[in-house]
Each structure stands twice: as structure tokens, then as C-alpha cells.
Amino acid sequence: xxxxxxxxxxxxxxxxxxxxxxxxxxxxxxxxxxxxxxxxxxxxxxxxxxxxxxxxxxxxxxxxxxxxxxxxxxxxxxxxxxxxxxxxxxxxxxxxxxxx
Amino acid sequence: xxxxxxxxxxxxxxxxxxxxxxxxxxxxxxxxxxxxxxxxxxxxxxxxxxxxxxxxxxxxxxxxxxxxxxxxxxxxxxxxxxxxxxxxxxxxxxxxxxxxxxxxxxxxxxxxxxxxxxxxxxxxxxxxxxxxxxxxxxxxxxxxxxxxxxxxxxxxxxxxxxxxxxxxxxxxxxxxxxxxxxxxxxxxxxxxxxxxxxxxxxxxxxxxxxxxxxxxxxxxxxxxxxxxxxxxxxxxxxxxxxxxxxxxxxxxxxxxxxxxxxxxxxxxxxxxxxxxxxxxxxxxxxxxxxxxxxxxxxxxxxxxxxxxxxxxxxxxxxxxxxxxxxxxxxxxxxxxxxxxxxxxxxxxxxxxxxxxxxxxxxxxxxxxxxxxxxxxxxxxxxxxxxxxxxxxxxxxxxxxxxxxxxxxxxxxxxxxxxxxxxxxxxxxxxxxxxxxxxxxxxxxxxxxxxxxxxxxxxxxxxxxxxxxxxxxxxxxxxxxxxxxxxxxxxxxxxxxxxxxxxxxxxxxxxxxxxxxxxxxxxxxxxxxxxxxxxxxxxxxxxxxxxxxxxxxxxxxxxxxxxxxxxxxxxxxxxxxxxxxxxxxxxxxxxxxxxxxxxxxxxxxxxxxxxxxxxxxxxxxxxxxxxxxxxxxxxxxxxxxxxxxxxxxx
Numbered sequence: 184x185x186x187x188x189x190x191x192x193x194x195x196x197x198x199x200x201x202x203x204x205x206x207x208x209x210x211x212x213x214x215x216x217x218x219x220x221x222x223x224x225x226x227x228x229x230x231x232x233x234x235x236x237x238x239x240x241x242x243x244x245x246x247x248x249x250x251x252x253x254x255x256x257x258x259x260x261x262x263x264x265x266x267x268x269x270x271x272x273x274x275x276x277x278x279x280x281x282x283x
Numbered sequence: 284x285x286x287x288x289x290x291x292x293x294x295x296x297x298x299x300x301x302x303x304x305x306x307x308x309x310x311x312x313x314x315x316x317x318x319x320x321x322x323x324x325x326x327x328x329x330x331x332x333x334x335x336x337x338x339x340x341x342x343x344x345x346x347x348x349x350x351x352x353x354x355x356x357x358x359x360x361x362x363x364x365x366x367x368x369x370x371x372x373x374x375x376x377x378x379x380x381x382x383x384x385x386x387x388x389x390x391x392x393x394x395x396x397x398x399x400x401x402x403x404x405x406x407x408x409x410x411x412x413x414x415x416x417x418x419x420x421x422x423x424x425x426x427x428x429x430x431x432x433x434x435x436x437x438x439x440x441x442x443x444x445x446x447x448x449x450x451x452x453x454x455x456x457x458x459x460x461x462x463x464x465x466x467x468x469x470x471x472x473x474x475x476x477x478x479x480x481x482x483x484x485x486x487x488x489x490x491x492x493x494x495x496x497x498x499x500x501x502x503x504x505x506x507x508x509x510x511x512x513x514x515x516x517x518x519x520x521x522x523x524x525x526x527x528x529x530x531x532x533x534x535x536x537x538x539x540x541x542x543x544x545x546x547x548x549x550x551x552x553x554x555x556x557x558x559x560x561x562x563x564x565x566x567x568x569x570x571x572x573x574x575x576x577x578x579x580x581x582x583x584x585x586x587x588x589x590x591x592x593x594x595x596x597x598x599x600x601x602x603x604x605x606x607x608x609x610x611x612x613x614x615x616x617x618x619x620x621x622x623x624x625x626x627x628x629x630x631x632x633x634x635x636x637x638x639x640x641x642x643x644x645x646x647x648x649x650x651x652x653x654x655x656x657x658x659x660x661x662x663x664x665x666x667x668x669x670x671x672x673x674x675x676x677x678x679x680x681x682x683x684x685x686x687x688x689x690x691x692x693x694x695x696x697x698x699x700x701x702x703x704x705x706x707x708x709x710x711x712x713x714x715x716x717x718x719x720x721x722x723x724x725x726x727x728x729x730x731x732x733x734x735x736x737x738x739x740x741x742x743x744x745x746x747x748x749x750x751x752x753x754x755x756x757x758x759x760x761x762x763x764x765x766x767x768x769x770x771x772x773x774x775x776x777x778x779x780x781x782x783x784x785x786x787x788x789x790x791x792x793x794x795x796x797x798x799x800x801x802x803x804x805x806x807x808x809x810x811x812x813x814x815x816x817x818x819x820x821x822x823x824x825x826x827x828x829x830x831x832x833x834x835x836x837x838x839x840x841x842x843x844x845x846x847x848x849x850x851x852x853x854x855x856x857x858x859x860x861x862x863x864x865x866x867x868x869x870x871x872x873x874x875x876x877x878x879x880x881x882x883x884x885x886x887x888x889x890x891x892x893x894x895x896x897x898x899x900x901x902x903x904x905x906x907x908x909x910x911x912x913x914x915x916x917x918x919x920x921x922x923x924x925x926x927x928x929x930x931x932x
Binding site (some may be wrong): 202214244275276278280282 | 908917
């Protein structure tokens with residue numbers, strides 16, 4: 184029997200994967216993908232909560248998050264392209280213009 | 284309706300000339316500007332006749348609302364009484380003549396639309412000044428004429444000297460304006476109104492007893508207003524701008540700096556005579572300043588070579604007479620001199636303008652001489668003008684100047700010094716005016732061959748107005764023939780009583796001014812008159828003998844005998860130099876200090892310093908900003924984990 188805890192553990196695992204990806208991948212594209220992973224783990228929590236409580240609030244919220252995530256991905260990719268055009272690289276080790 | 288047209292026409296002329304018709308030929312702008320003024324003059328004349336036919340009672344013409352704040356009210360109301368009616372006629376009448384003349388004088392200029400636009404605007408502002416029923420409307424006119432004066436002095440602005448002269452006039456007038464403004468403020472503070480008619484009613488109504496505070500305030504109000512008058516009417520110590528103002532075209536000197544604008548101070552004091560009567564101390568100061576100015580300027584005029592400079596100092600001196608008249612309480616005498624002076628000084632300036640045109644814009648009298656042969660009409664009218672100003676019996680100056688001196692003498696013992704100064708100034712006046720006439724029109728011509736070849740009488744556009752002004756200069760004096768000279772048929776015309784409805788001595792001080800209505804023995808009046816005429820005759824003869832043929836032997840030897848005095852006079856008592864080193868230079872140095880030290884160093888230093896301090900402090904901690912995305916993310920995540928740990932356990 185698959186209980187709510189299974190879903191939550193899976194979501195936690197996905198979230199951690201995403202976090203580690205954001206923290207340790209050097210390619211900006213992969214960083215963006217990791218962020219998507221984190222978002223989707225949250226979505227998973229919402230959906231399982233919705234199922235547990237027996238209403239549709241969580242699922243409605245997920246629709247919003249997917250929409251926003253799509254926009255965010257669009258903007259993020261555009262920025263990555265712009266950065267690539269400007270600096271010729273998407274390696275975060277070289278993109279340090281905010282250094283004080 | 285007619286009344287509004289008086290104001291409307293000059294404004295329309297200024298608008299059309301200045302903004303609409305800028306590309307037309309000079310002739311068109313001349314005709315436009317002149318016809319605007321003539322139309323205004325016709326309206327003014329009709330309005331004035333209507334007003335006299337209606338009994339000559341002062342009437343307030345209600346215009347639109349303007350400023351209303353609490354109890355403070357300053358509507359655009361206009362006052363039409365005998366004083367403003369007379370001023371109306373002077374401004375539009377003499378203004379029209381000068382406009383006609385200006386067409387001839389300026390016909391070589393290119394941008395005459397600018398000239399006539401300013402001139403029309405000036406007339407509008409001047410009308411606003413004399414017609415306004417409250418101090419604030421008058422102040423608009425007051426500033427407006429100052430602006431037009433500035434614009435017209437600097438009309439030939441390509442020359443830095445002219446622009447500087449305009450600026451000087453403007454700045455010196457600002458000092459006077461501060462006084463005028465303070466006077467307005469104080470008037471409202473203590474009387475809660477700035478309207479002339481309300482103020483007059485309040486002061487004169489027997490029921491309203493003024494309290495001590497108000498009486499004291501009147502002293503300060505009148506003094507502050509007199510400072511304003513000093514600026515506008517070129518009195519000591521603020522007269523310095525008027526001689527420099529001669530940098531403008533000669534018609535401007537005639538209209539603005541002789542006939543109308545400079546008399547604004549006298550007009551204002553006469554308008555508020557009931558206040559000035561209540562302040563004997565101020566009156567004393569006014570009389571003294573007037574008398575000193577009259578003599579001071581007259582002595583400078585004795586040795587000037589520039590024909591316009593002589594007339595400029597003469598104007599300052601004559602204004603001094605008017606102020607003296609106001610100071611001794613004889614406002615009608617002051618205004619009468621204003622009237623006659625407007626005629627003969629406009630005539631003299633325009634005559635000088637004709638001479639300048641004939642001499643190809645040379646103004647130095649040392650290069651003139653013998654012009655009588657070449658310019659007979661100009662010579663004749665200038666002769667009349669000179670005789671009028673020196674007080675030759677029978678011409679206007681004789682009647683008006685003597686009236687002032689007579690009033691000064693009868694003002695009591697305390698005014699005898701002022702009378703003496705005035706009489707001495709009259710002696711100087713006849714000397715320098717006859718000198719001017721002699722050097723310009725008599726003797727041999729001293730100009731170079733080229734100029735001499737082109738000497739000729741001016742066109743009718745220029746000498747026509749001169750003839751009219753000459754007739755006026757000769758005739759207007761008969762409006763106020765002294766009691767002792769009986770001329771049948773003229774007794775009812777006495778100008779002395781013309782202004783009676785305007786001039787009113789408050790009952791509280793009637794005793795102090797009783798001498799204005801007292802009877803004096805005829806012999807005294809004859810004696811005073813004889814002194815003036817004798818002084819005039821002697822100094823005129825002296826001037827004739829000295830200058831009948833250029834700078835004669837006597838003139839030169841006198842000049843070298845009194846070298847020191849001559850040099851002081853030629854340099855105008857070094858007043859400009861004094862102002863320059865003790866007022867202008869310190870002010871400029873102070874401004875430099877305020878700019879370079881206080882502003883740039885201190886204020887900018889503080890502002891920039893604050894910014895730089897933040898940069899510095901930020902710099903100290905900015906090494907934490909590595910710019911590495913991962914490190915920042917790591918810090919964030921660790922932080923969140925720490926917070927969550929604290930929150931849950």
C-alpha cells in the first residue's frame with residue numbers, strides 16, 4: 184500500500200536533488216533544470232496533500248505553479264541566451280560580475 | 284468701454300508688433316505702433332472729457348477679481364480721478380508724439396518691430412501704474428515699466444556697454460522695489476487694505492482715530508515707499524542708473540527716462556499724499572533728498588560733454604525739484620512741474636536726438652557747434668525748450684519751478700536750506716542748458732569735413748512732433764499763473780486747485796501744514812521770483828559769454844583755475860567708482876565666496892561626502908560578495924536549514 188509518506192519522501196528526495204543541482208552544477212542550463220525539479224517536488228506535495236484531504240485546492244494550485252514555472256523557464260532561458268551572447272559562456276565560475 | 288480701450292490699444296500694438304508681425308517692414312511696425320498710441324490718446328481724451336463733464340469726481344472702475352486670500356483683496360480695479368486723468372493725457376499724448384518721432388529716428392534700424400513692441404508695452408504698463416486703484420496693481424505697472432526700460436536701454440544689445448547699462452538700471456531699481464514692497468506689506472499689516480480709495484477713506488474719515496501704533500507705522504510706510512520712489516525717480520543715492528540709461532535710443536530717453544517712467548515716484552507719493560502728510564519726518568527727508576539731488580545732479584551737468592548726459596543729469600535734477608515739491612507738501616506744484624517737465628524735457632531730448640542723427644550718431648558737444656545754420660527748425664524748438672527749462676519768464680518752467688521754490692520758502696524756517704539748494708540748482712540749470720545750446724547751435728562748426736557735408740534738417744516726421752512739443756512747452760505754464768500776476772481770463776484755470784479733490788491733508792495734521800493755505804504778502808512772492816529770475820539771467824549771460832564761440836578763453840582758464848573741482852565734476856563726484864569699490868566689488872566678492880567656498884566646498888562637500896562615506900563603508904564589507912552563484916546559494920540554503928532547525932527543534 185502506497186501511503187502519503189511515500190510521496191512526501193519522494194518529494195523530499197526530488198527537492199534535495201534539485202537543491203544540490205543548483206548548488207553544484209556549473210552549467211546554467213542545468214541549474215535552471217534543477218530549479219524545475221525543485222518546483223515539481225513541491226507540486227508533488229500539493230497533489231498528494233489534495234488527495235489526502237479529499238479536495239481540489241492543491242491541484243488547482245499546481246496548475247498555477249506549472250503556468251508560472253513555464254513563464255519562469257522562458258525568461259530564464261532567454262537570460263541564459265543573452266548571457267551566452269554577451270560572454271560566450273554559461274559557466275557560472277566565469278560569470279562573477281557581481282563581485283564586490 | 285472707452286476706458287478699457289485706452290489700456291487695450293497699446294497692449295494690442297505690443298502684441299501685434301512683437302509676436303505676430305515680425306517680418307514686416309520698419310514702416311509698417313512704426314505705423315502700427317504709432318496708431319495704437321494715437322488711438323489710445325483719443326480714447327483717453329474722450330474719457331477725460333467725459334469725466335470732467337461728469338463733475339470730475341473720482342471714480343473706481345471695477346475690473347476683475349485678482350487675489351483674494353482671507354481679508355486680503357487686490358482686485359484689478361482702476362481709479363479715474365483728476366490726477367490719473369492728467370497722467371493719462373501726458374502718457375498717451377506725449378507718448379504719441381514720441382512714437383511719431385521714433386519712426387524717423389529709427390528708420391535705419393532693421394528690427395524696429397522689437398522697438399515699437401517694447402515701447403507700446405511700456406505705455407500699457409505705465410497706464411496700469413497710474414490707473415491702478417491698489418498698490419499691487421500699481422506694483423505690476425511699476426515692475427512692468429522697469430522691465431521695458433531694461434529692454435529698451437539694452438535695445439542695441441550687441442554692444443556690451445548698452446546691455447550693462449540696462450542691467451544697472453534694473454538692479455538699482457530692485458533696491459527701490461524692496462522699499463516699495465515693504466511699504467505695501469506694512470500698509471496691509473496696519474490698515475488691512477492696499478486700495479488707495481479705501482485707504483484714503485480710512486485715514487480721512489473723522490470717526491476713525493488712528494492709534495499710536497498706526498501713526499508710527501505710517502512713518503515707516505512712507506519712508507519705505509519713498510525708497511521705492513528714489514529708485515524709480517532717480518533720487519540720491521539711487522540716481523546712478525539714469526545717466527547710464529542714455530545708452531538706449533533717444534526716443535526711449537525722452538519717453539521713459541524723462542517724461543513718464545521716472546515720474547512714477549512723484550505720482551505714487553502724490554497718490555498717497557494723505558499718508559505722507561501724516562509723517563512730517565518723512566516729508567522732511569523727502570524734501571532734503573529732492574533738494575540735494577537737484578543741486579548735485581545740476582553741478583555734474585555743468586561740465587559734461589555728451590549732449591545726452593547733460594540732459595540726463597538735468598532730468599535727475601528736475602526730478603529732484605518735483606520731489607522737493609512733494610516734500611514740502613506742495614503736491615500740486617510737484618505734479619505741475621512733472622507736467623511741464625514732461626513737455627519740455629521730451630522736447631529737449633527729441634531735439635538732441637535730431638542733432639545726433641544729423642551728426643551721424645556723434646553725441647560729443649565738442650564736435651558740434653553752429654548747427655543753427657543747418658537745422659533752423661531744431662534750433663528754434665531747442666531754444667524754446669531751453670528757455671522753458673531755465674525758467675525764462677513766460678514759459679512753462681518759469682511757472683512750475685518757481686511755484687516749487689516758493690512753496691519751499693514758505694514751508695517755514697526748516698525748509699529754507701532746501702530752498703537755497705533748489706535756487707542754486709536753478710542757477711546751475713540755466714548755466715548748463717545755455718551752455719548746451721551755445722555749444723550745439725552757435726559758434727563755428729567743429730565737426731570733421733565728412734560730417735559737415737551731410738548736416739541737414741531732419742524730416743518732417745521728426746521735427747513735426749518737436750514743434751507741437753515746443754508749443755506745449757511754451758503754453759502749459761499758463762495753467763498755473765501765480766496770484767500776483769493777473770492775466771484776465773486765466774484765473775479760473777489755476778492748476779493749484781485742479782488737484783484739490785486728490786490732495787487732502789488729514790485733520791490731525793492740518794495745523795502742521797497750515798502754511799500751504801496761508802496768505803503771504805505779495806512783496807515776498809515778488810522777491811522770491813526776482814531772486815530766481817536774477818540768478819537765471821546772470822548765469823545764462825555767463826554761459827553765453829563763455830561758450831558763444833565754442834570753448835572760449837574764459838571757459839578754458841576757468842577750467843584750469845579750478846582743476847580739482849573740474850575733475851571731480853567731470854568724474855561725477857566719483858559716485859560710480861565709490862559704489863563700485865564699496866558696494867559692487869564687496870558684493871561680488873561675497874558672491875564669489877558664497878559660490879566657491881560655501882556652495883562648492885561646504886554644501887557640495889557635505890552632499891558628496893555622505894555618498895562617498897557610504898561607498899567607503901560598503902567597500903569595507905564588500906569582500907564578502909564573491910559573485911559566485913554557488914557560494915551565495917550555499918549560504919542561503921545553510922541559512923534556511925539553520926532557521927528551520929531552530930524553528931522545529
